[in-house]
Amino acid sequence: MGATKHGAQINLRAKSGKGRLVNATLFLLTVLLGVLVLPSSGSAKDVPGVRVFFPSTLVSAQMQKILQSDPALSKLQFTVYPNFTEFMGQHETEQAEIIIVPSAFAKYYRGTYHPVLKFVKKKGGDFHYLLLAMSKQWTEANISDGIVGIIEEVGMDKAKDYVASLIGKSSKTIKKVTKAKDLIPLLIMENANYIMIAPDLYEKVKGEYATQGITVVKESVAVGYPVFLARENVKDPAIVDSLKKMSAATLENLGFDGVETAN
Amino acid sequence: MKVIKNISKAVSILVFTLAVAVQGPAAHAKNVVIVRKGLADFDEVKKAIAMKLKSHKVVDIVLTKDASYEEFEKPLMAAKPDVIVVMDNKFINYAMRLTEKTKSLRGVATMGINLKKVLEGNKSLSGVAFEAPALQIVSKFRYIASKPVKTVLTVYQDDFRGVVNDAKEQLARVGIKLVALKADTDDDDDLKEFLEEAISEETIKKEKADAIWVMTDSVLLSPELFAEVWVPRSKSLKVPFLCGVDKFASKEMDFCVYSASPNYKDLGYQVADMVQDVLDRGQATGVDYIVSVKRTINTEKLNRIGITVNQARLNEE
Numbered sequence: 221m222g223a224t225k226h227g228a229q230i231n232l233r234a235k236s237g238k239g240r241l242v243n244a245t246l247f248l249l250t251v252l253l254g255v256l257v258l259p260s261s262g263s264a265k266d267v268p269g270v271r272v273f274f275p276s277t278l279v280s281a282q283m284q285k286i287l288q289s290d291p292a293l294s295k296l297q298f299t300v301y302p303n304f305t306e307f308m309g310q311h312e313t314e315q316a317e318i319i320i321v322p323s324a325f326a327k328y329y330r331g332t333y334h335p336v337l338k339f340v341k342k343k344g345g346d347f348h349y350l351l352l353a354m355s356k357q358w359t360e361a362n363i364s365d366g367i368v369g370i371i372e373e374v375g376m377d378k379a380k381d382y383v384a385s386l387i388g389k390s391s392k393t394i395k396k397v398t399k400a401k402d403l404i405p406l407l408i409m410e411n412a413n414y415i416m417i418a419p420d421l422y423e424k425v426k427g428e429y430a431t432q433g434i435t436v437v438k439e440s441v442a443v444g445y446p447v448f449l450a451r452e453n454v455k456d457p458a459i460v461d462s463l464k465k466m467s468a469a470t471l472e473n474l475g476f477d478g479v480e481t482a483n
Numbered sequence: 484m485k486v487i488k489n490i491s492k493a494v495s496i497l498v499f500t501l502a503v504a505v506q507g508p509a510a511h512a513k514n515v516v517i518v519r520k521g522l523a524d525f526d527e528v529k530k531a532i533a534m535k536l537k538s539h540k541v542v543d544i545v546l547t548k549d550a551s552y553e554e555f556e557k558p559l560m561a562a563k564p565d566v567i568v569v570m571d572n573k574f575i576n577y578a579m580r581l582t583e584k585t586k587s588l589r590g591v592a593t594m595g596i597n598l599k600k601v602l603e604g605n606k607s608l609s610g611v612a613f614e615a616p617a618l619q620i621v622s623k624f625r626y627i628a629s630k631p632v633k634t635v636l637t638v639y640q641d642d643f644r645g646v647v648n649d650a651k652e653q654l655a656r657v658g659i660k661l662v663a664l665k666a667d668t669d670d671d672d673d674l675k676e677f678l679e680e681a682i683s684e685e686t687i688k689k690e691k692a693d694a695i696w697v698m699t700d701s702v703l704l705s706p707e708l709f710a711e712v713w714v715p716r717s718k719s720l721k722v723p724f725l726c727g728v729d730k731f732a733s734k735e736m737d738f739c740v741y742s743a744s745p746n747y748k749d750l751g752y753q754v755a756d757m758v759q760d761v762l763d764r765g766q767a768t769g770v771d772y773i774v775s776v777k778r779t780i781n782t783e784k785l786n787r788i789g790i791t792v793n794q795a796r797l798n799e800e
Contacts, residue, residue, distance in 0.1 A: 277799055305535055305752060354656070372752075376535070376759045393760050393768075398749055401799070402774045408618055408656050409649075409772045424799075428626045429657045 264315045266451065269297035270459070271316040273307035273325075274446040275371040276475065277400055277424045286473045292465035303398035304372040317454045318463065322373040323444035324382055329374075333449035335482035336460050340445060342477045349416045349440035351387055354431070358413040360438050363389040369403055369412035371421075372396035383416060386440035404429045416440065420475060447482055513539045513565035513762055518555060518574050521545040524747050525570050525594060531751020532568060536758060552577050560585075566758055570594040575601060575608070582607035589767060591757045593750065596699075599645050599770045609761055610770040611753050613745050615727040617650035617696050619776045620743040622657050624694070624725050627780075629791040634660045635725075636692035638681045640702060641665065649772075650696075662690045666703065678703070678712045687722055697726045697739060714738055721788045732779040740785040742778065749775030 276283060284300040287293055299316070301307035308329075311319070319325075319333065326335060338345060351368070353359070358366050368391040374382045376396075384390040395412050397403055400421040406412040408429065414437060417425075426434070448463060466479050515536055519525040533541045542562040546554060548571075555577040559567060567590035569578040575592045579602075582588050592598060592610040602610050617637070625632040635654065639647050644665075651661045664681045668674055680686065682695065697704070697713070704713065717724045717738050726732060726739035750773055760768050782792060 279798075282798070303752075305531075309534060376756065377538075393764070395771075396752070396756055397774055398752065399775065402749075405618060405622075405772075405774055408653050409616060409774075411771045411774065428796075429622050431657050433656070 264311070264313055266315055266317075266453065269299060269316050270318040270320065270463070271299050271301065271307065271311065272320040273301040273304060274320065274322050275373065275400055275418070275421060277421065278474070283474065286470055290467050290470040292467055293462055293470070296459060296462055304374070305398075308375065315451055317451050317456075318459055319449050320446055321449060323447055324373045326447050326449060328378050328382070330449065332452045334452070335447050336450045337448035337463055337479050338445060338482040339447075339471075339474070339476040340478045340480050345480065346442040346444045347418055347420070348442060349386055350419055350422055351414050351416050351437045351440065352407065352422070352434050353414050353437050354407040354434050355413070358437070360389075363387065363391050363414065363437075366391055366413035367393050367395055367411070369395045369397065369406035369415040371400055371403065371417070372398060386443065387416070387438060388441075401425050401428060404431060404434070407431075407434065418443075445476065448479075514542060514563050515539050515566055515568065515758060516542045516544065516559055516562045516564035517568040517570070518544045518546060518559055518578075519568075519570040519594075520548060520574075524745075527747040528570065528594065528751040528754065531748045532755045532758070535752050535755035546574070548573065550574075552580065556581055564588065566590060566762055568593070568754060568758060569608075572596055572601070578608060579605065589761050589765070591754055591761060593754050596701075597643060597646065599649075600642065602770050603645075606767050609757055609768045611750065611757060611773055612770055613750060613773050614646075614699050615743045615745060615776045616646075616653065616772045617661065617698075618653040618657065618772075619774075620725050620727055620741070621654060621659055621694065621696060623743055623776070623778060624723065624741045625659070627793050627796045628723070628785075629793065630693065630789070632659060632693045634662060634690060634692050635694045635696050636662045636664070636681075636687065636690055637696040637698055638664050638666060638678060638703060639698055640669070640700060641667075643698060643700060646698070661696070662692060669702065671705075671707070674703070675708060675712060678708060682712065682716045682720070684720060687720065692722060694723045694725050695720075697724055697731070699727045723785065723788060723790060729777070729779040732781050734781055734783065737781065737784060740781050740788070740790070743776040744779065745773055746775040746777045 272283065272287070280300040280302040284298055287298045287300070301310065368383055370379065370383060379394040379396065380390060383394055395406060397406065400417065403415040403417050404425060407415055408431060450460060464479055471477060471479070517529055517532065519529060529543055544558050544562070555574060567578060567588065569575050569590055569592050572595040575595045578590050578592065582590065586607070588607060590608045592602060592608050594613050595601060596614070598610040598612040602608050621632060621635050637647070647663045651663065654661045666674060666677050668677060723741060724739040726742040727744055729742050729744040730736055731739040732742035753774060757768060757771070780792065785792065
């Protein structure tokens with residue numbers, strides 16, 4: 221009886237001790253998971269300098285050299301990215317004081333950044349994408365059945381809606397390239413039925429393939445040229461003043477005529 | 484005690500729910516399972532895929548070239564794939580076998596030879612053909628070369644008829660004529676004779692060829708034919724040889740003057756896009772040609788045949 225009682229007492233103690241230990245462990249693990257996971261969306265590090273990504277026929281090293289060589293910008297540290305994926309990969313972990321990005325980026329990923337400046341051309345601050353096709357089969361009427369090729373400026377999850385907002389219709393799917401020069405081959409090889417490209421980029425790249433028979437299906441709504449977005453807590457506001465003084469030569473090399481204050 | 488137990492359970496549930504809610508897209512993450520060889524080029528493609536598809540769970544399975552079908556299937560299915568990515572013809576063939584059995588499984592294939600033919604009619608696997616298409620090789624060369632390129636000569640076997648037909652059409656769209664001579668034999672001696680006749684001064688003159696497109700075909704480019712016909716002809720004929728393999732345009736090989744070969748990082752991005760498309764649409768989407776290529780130029784050899792390069796065009800992106 222004593223042994224049984226003793227044994228029962230041991231069992232009860234064991235059950236409660238083990239059970240309590242399990243519960244405590246579960247609780248601690250879950251809190252730890254929450255602590256690790258919950259703040260992840262706002263945990264990007266702030267870094268100085270200017271990060272740049274926008275579609276161009278300049279390779280990123282050339283663009284970086286052009287910016288870095290401008291005496292007005294000599295005190296600034298520029299990093300130019302060759303494509304959206306690499307830019308975003310860095311941006312999600314480290315947020316630069318200023319980013320120079322396509323206006324689409326400002327629309328979808330602005331976060332706590334605010335627009336300070338924008339590129340302009342003599343004819344104005346915006347342009348219309350050209351929607352081009354090579355085959356007479358692909359017209360404005362059947363965009364919804366077709367594949368549209370673009371230079372990637374927004375992520376996969378936003379590309380279809382973004383293009384639809386520009387051309388007024390949703391396509392079957394979107395195919396993305398990293399360089400302007402890769403758009404026309406999409407049409408020729410029939411990887412895509414349409415391509416959407418800025419007119420000044422099209423002028424620069426169309427000579428490589430000298431393709432006959434590419435026609436303009438329609439133009440997009442007006443789109444702003446690349447914008448300069450400033451982080452909320454920019455340490456040195458003089459950065460923006462420096463960028464405003466970008467030289468005419470630099471602007472010309474980048475394909476623009478001026479820098480203006482953005483709204 | 485019971486109160487503490489209940490409170491800890493409730494807090495656990497609350498924190499877990501908040502964690503899932505904040506993660507957002509991670510809650511819709513799919514299992515993307517890659518099966519490949521462990522070579523540097525495959526690695527580069529895999530890294531680009533993983534970077535682009537980081538909102539999904541990417542599982543990377545590296546197998547040796549001797550892996551059996553069972554060694555392929557077991558770890559792949561254990562990873563519970565929503566979509567698979569397979570690289571190399573051996574694993575692509577295994578994937579075709581697997582998707583015959585598991586009809587709901589979809590995949591994207593790349594880094595395999597002649598994918599358009601291999602995957603013809605396949606309803607489970609999409610693909611990105613990774614040989615640089617003639618369009619990219621020839622057009623990009625024409626753009627930077629000081630001499631015009633209006634007609635291009637090539638040789639091929641029947642297995643590559645689809646590739647050649649596409650190349651003819653695509654090059655015609657950019658104003659280039661492709662003259663394609665078919666090898667109607669697979670006997671080694673006859674092949675040698677065929678090549679010697681096809682890649683000759685007489686044929687070039689007859690067809691008014693401005694360049695020769697060297698297709699990446701391991702039979703027509705066997706070590707013997709390479710050494711006995713291709714390399715000697717590339718030295719004696721005064722037309723540029725254009726290839727899809729970067730090593731062929733190296734100074735050391737002294738074979739082609741120009742190559743356009745896969746940009747592996749951009750290939751990874753292209754595959755990743757196709758994976759997302761397959762996930763969104765739930766069906767195969769066909770085989771695309773690789774779009775982004777990198778070039779290698781043997782300037783010295785080019786100069787020897789009287790062709791110079793337009794430096795300004797060369798510097799464009």
